[in-house]
Amino acid sequence: MKLIKHYRELYVYQNPMSLAMKIFELTKHFPSEERYNLTDQIRRSSRSICTNLSEAWRKRRYKAAFIAKLSDSETEAAETQVSAELAFLCKYWDEQTFREIDQVVNMIDHADQWLIIRRGGPDV
Numbered sequence: 001m002k003l004i005k006h007y008r009e010l011y012v013y014q015n016p017m018s019l020a021m022k023i024f025e026l027t028k029h030f031p032s033e034e035r036y037n038l039t040d041q042i043r044r045s046s047r048s049i050c051t052n053l054s055e056a057w058r059k060r061r062y063k064a065a066f067i068a069k070l071s072d073s074e075t076e077a078a079e080t081q082v083s084a085e086l087a088f089l090c091k092y093w094d095e096q097t098f099r100e101i102d103q104v105v106n107m108i109d110h111a112d113q114w115l116i117i118r119r120g121g122p123d124v
Contacts (some may be wrong), residue, residue, distance in 0.1 A: 007057035016049040016077070019101065023080070038090075042083035048076040051083055063112070 007013050023046045027039045056069035081102055088098035 007054050007116065011055070013050060013053045016046070016053065016073075018049055019080075020046040023084075023101065024038070026087075026093065030087070033056075034092075038083060038086060038092075042080060042087065045076045045079040045083060049073050049080065052076060 004010060019035055020043075027043060030039045045103055052069050052073035056066050056073065059065040084093070084098055084101040087093045087097065087101075093101070
């Protein structure tokens with residue numbers, strides 16, 4: 001098993017980063033009236049998934065703080081999902097595009113495996 005030294009090596013980070021870049025490209029084709037609504041919203045939330053994951057990586061010494069940042073990331077993922085659904089329902093995206101975007105970042109269920117455990121002291 002490879003030792004991961006940086007959050008950028010994590011698939012759970014790489015996947016939403018690719019998603020954020022795909023969303024950036026796809027939203028370039030949204031109608032101009034969506035520029036300050038749906039376009040900005042889905043771009044911000046998709047980028048925040050990655051931001052919160054990187055912050056979680058830095059907080060993994062403290063289980064509660066780590067899980068809180070993962071929860072923030074999941075919240076942003078859910079927000080991105082809703083915006084993707086709206087883009088689909090408004091017919092800006094086809095169903096295949098919507099299904100691709102409709103993925104959830106899920107690292108929180110196994111948070112313990114990512115923690116840095118300090119020997120001789122509490123891990124929370």
